[in-house]
Amino acid sequence: MKRDVRLAVLLLTVVYLSVAAATAWQMWSARERSLAEIDTQNLNLAQTLNTYTEGVITQSAMLLLGIVERLEEEGTGPQHMQRLQRLIDQQEHLLTQLNGIVIYGATGDWLMSSAGRLPAQANSTDRAFFAHHRDSASREPFIGPAIRSRSTGDWVITISQRFEDKDRRFGGVVVVSLGIKSFLELFGKIDVGDQGAIGLSTTGGQMLVRYPYREQDLGRDFSKSANFQRVYSGAVSGTASFKSGIDGTQRLYAFRKSDRYPVVTTVAVGKEEALSGWRHQALLTAAVVGALLLGIAVIGWRLLLDIRRRTRAEASLVAAREDLMRVNQKLEALAAQDQLTGLANxxxxxxxxxxxxxxxxxxxxxxxxxxxxxxxxxxxxxxxxxxxxxxxxxxxxxxxxxxxxxxxxxxxxxxxxxxxxxxxxxxxxxxxxxxxxxxxxxxxxxxxxxxxxxxxxxxxxxxxxxxxxxxxxxxxxxxxxxxxxxxxxxxxxxxxxxxx
Missing domain, CATH: 3.30.70.270 (Reverse transcriptase/Diguanylate cyclase domain)
Structure with missing residues (x-):
C-alpha cells in the first residue's frame, strides 16, 4: 500500500510538472504567434501607407515638372506668371494634400504663390530646399524637412525642383508644400491603439510627420540614435521591438522604405497593449490548467495512471501527425521549387x-x-x-x-x-x-x-x-x-x- 501511495505521489508529481511545462510552452508559443501576427499586420499597413505616400509625392513631382517646363520655356515675366497662376488655380484641386505652390527667383525672392498675395519683402534663401537647389545642379525633386509655411502659417513638407534660365544657369526653385495636417487626418483614422504611433521620416533619419502629433517632434533628427543605426540602416523593410526615444514607450515597430523616394513609413503599436489579449488568454489557460490539476489530485492515483498513459499516447499521435505534415509540406515545397533560384520549377x-x-x-x-x-x-x-x-x-x-x-x-x-x-x-x-x-x-x-x-x-x-x-x-x-x-x-x- 505504501508503495502504491509513493507511486501515486510520484506519478502525480510527474503529471503536475509535465502539464505545467506543456502549458508554459503553449503560452509562450501563443505569445510568439501573436507577435508574429502583429509584425505581419504592421508590415502590411506600412506598405499600404508607403504606397499612399509614394503616390502623393509622385503627383507633386508631376505637378512640379509641368511648372518647371513652362518656366524654362516661357520665362518668369509678369504675363507668363499670371498665366501660370491661372493654370495652377485650375490644377491644385487635383492634389487634396496640397497646401500651396510657390515659385522663387534665383535670389530667393517670391515670384508667385498659389495663395495669391506675396508677403512683403519675403526672401527664402534661408530655406533648406533653396540652398540645396542653388548648390546642386540635380534636376531631381528634393524632399525637404518639415517647416512652417510663410504664406499659410501651417506646418508643411516641401517637395521642390530647380529651374534654369535661358543661359542654363540657376533660375530659381518651384516648391509644392504638402500639409502635415492632411497626413495626420489619414493616420488618425488608422487604429494603432492608445500607445501606437505612425511616422513618416526621411531615410537620413529626420522626422517629417508623426502621429500622435506633437509639434516638437517635427524635424527631429534621430539618425544618430542606437535604434536607428541598429534597425533602419541598410534595410528596406523590417520589424523590431524597442523603447521609443521620444516618449519612452516600448513598441513593436514595422517600417518600409520607399523604392522611389528617400522616405520611410513606420507603424508601431504598444507592446503591452498588443499583448493584452494574449495575456488574458494565458491567465485563463493557467486558471483552467490549475483547476484541472487540482481535480486530478482529488480523483486519485488510479485515475492519474490512466490519464498519464492516455496523455502520452495522444501526445505521440499528435507529434507523429505534425511530423508527417511537416515532412509532406517540405516535400511539396521541394517538388515545386527550383533549389538554386527559389523560383517555381x-x-x-x-x-x-x-x-x-x-x-x-x-x-x-x-x-x-x-x-x-x-x-x-x-x-x-x-x-x-x-x-x-x-x-x-x-x-x-x-x-x-x-x-x-x-x-x-x-x-x-x-x-x-x-x-x-x-x-x-x-x-x-x-x-x-x-x-x-x-x-x-x-x-x-x-x-x-x-x-x-x-x-x-x-x-x-x-x-x-x-x-x-x-x-x-x-x-x-x-x-x-x-x-x-x-x-x-x-x-x-x-x-x-x-x-x-
Whole structure:
C-alpha cells in the first residue's frame, strides 16, 4: 500500500510538472504567434501607407515638372506668371494634400504663390530646399524637412525642383508644400491603439510627420540614435521591438522604405497593449490548467495512471501527425521549387500554365507568357565561373519576382538560363510593358559581362498572349509563340523584347 501511495505521489508529481511545462510552452508559443501576427499586420499597413505616400509625392513631382517646363520655356515675366497662376488655380484641386505652390527667383525672392498675395519683402534663401537647389545642379525633386509655411502659417513638407534660365544657369526653385495636417487626418483614422504611433521620416533619419502629433517632434533628427543605426540602416523593410526615444514607450515597430523616394513609413503599436489579449488568454489557460490539476489530485492515483498513459499516447499521435505534415509540406515545397533560384520549377510551371489556360478559356480573359533568356550566359560562365553564374541567375530571378507580384503571376525557371513569367488577365500590350520593364531593370543591375556587346548582363524576352476558347494543346502553342518571339529577339541583336 505504501508503495502504491509513493507511486501515486510520484506519478502525480510527474503529471503536475509535465502539464505545467506543456502549458508554459503553449503560452509562450501563443505569445510568439501573436507577435508574429502583429509584425505581419504592421508590415502590411506600412506598405499600404508607403504606397499612399509614394503616390502623393509622385503627383507633386508631376505637378512640379509641368511648372518647371513652362518656366524654362516661357520665362518668369509678369504675363507668363499670371498665366501660370491661372493654370495652377485650375490644377491644385487635383492634389487634396496640397497646401500651396510657390515659385522663387534665383535670389530667393517670391515670384508667385498659389495663395495669391506675396508677403512683403519675403526672401527664402534661408530655406533648406533653396540652398540645396542653388548648390546642386540635380534636376531631381528634393524632399525637404518639415517647416512652417510663410504664406499659410501651417506646418508643411516641401517637395521642390530647380529651374534654369535661358543661359542654363540657376533660375530659381518651384516648391509644392504638402500639409502635415492632411497626413495626420489619414493616420488618425488608422487604429494603432492608445500607445501606437505612425511616422513618416526621411531615410537620413529626420522626422517629417508623426502621429500622435506633437509639434516638437517635427524635424527631429534621430539618425544618430542606437535604434536607428541598429534597425533602419541598410534595410528596406523590417520589424523590431524597442523603447521609443521620444516618449519612452516600448513598441513593436514595422517600417518600409520607399523604392522611389528617400522616405520611410513606420507603424508601431504598444507592446503591452498588443499583448493584452494574449495575456488574458494565458491567465485563463493557467486558471483552467490549475483547476484541472487540482481535480486530478482529488480523483486519485488510479485515475492519474490512466490519464498519464492516455496523455502520452495522444501526445505521440499528435507529434507523429505534425511530423508527417511537416515532412509532406517540405516535400511539396521541394517538388515545386527550383533549389538554386527559389523560383517555381518546370513541373510547377507546366501545371500552373495548364490551369491558367483553362481558367482563361472559362472566363474569356487573356493569358500572357514571357520567356526570358540571359544573353551570352555560356560565355559568362566560361569567363567568370559557375559560382558567379549561379549568383547571376539568382540576382536576375530576384529582379523578376519584384515585377510579378499579383496573386496569379508566376515566375519560374524554365530551364538552364531560361526563365518564364505567367501573367493571367494580361493582354499583349500589358505583357510587352512588363517585359520591357524587366529588361530595363535587369540591365540596370549592371552585372559586368565582358563577353557581351552591352558590357553587362542583359536579357532577351519573347512575349505571347492567348485569348479565345480553350483548345487542346493551347499551352504548347502559347509556349511556341513566346519562344518564337525569343528567337527573334536573339536574332535581332539581343537585349530586346519581341512579340507576335
Amino acid at each position: 518546370r513541373r510547377c510551371f507546366d501545371e500552373t500554365l495548364n490551369m491558367e489556360c483553362r481558367r482563361a478559356s472559362r472566363q474569356g480573359t487573356p493569358l500572357s507568357l514571357l520567356l526570358i533568356d540571359i544573353d551570352y550566359f555560356k560565355g559568362f560562365n566560361d569567363t567568370y565561373g559557375h559560382v558567379a553564374g549561379d549568383a547571376c541567375l539568382q540576382a536576375v530571378s530576384k529582379c523578376l519576382v519584384q515585377y510579378a507580384k499579383r496573386p496569379g503571376d508566376l515566375v519560374a525557371r524554365y530551364g538552364g538560363e531560361e526563365l518564364a513569367i505567367i501573367l493571367p488577365g494580361t493582354d499583349l500590350q500589358g505583357a510587352r510593358i512588363v517585359a520591357e520593364v524587366v529588361r530595363e531593370r535587369i540591365e540596370a543591375l549592371a552585372i559586368a559581362h565582358s563577353g557581351s556587346s552591352w558590357g553587362c548582363v542583359t536579357v532577351s524576352v519573347g512575349a505571347a498572349t492567348m485569348a479565345g476558347p480553350y483548345a487542346q494543346g493551347c499551352e504548347r502553342q502559347l509556349i511556341e509563340a513566346a519562344d518564337g518571339g525569343l528567337y527573334r529577339a536573339k536574332a535581332s541583336g539581343r537585349n530586346r523584347v519581341e512579340a507576335p
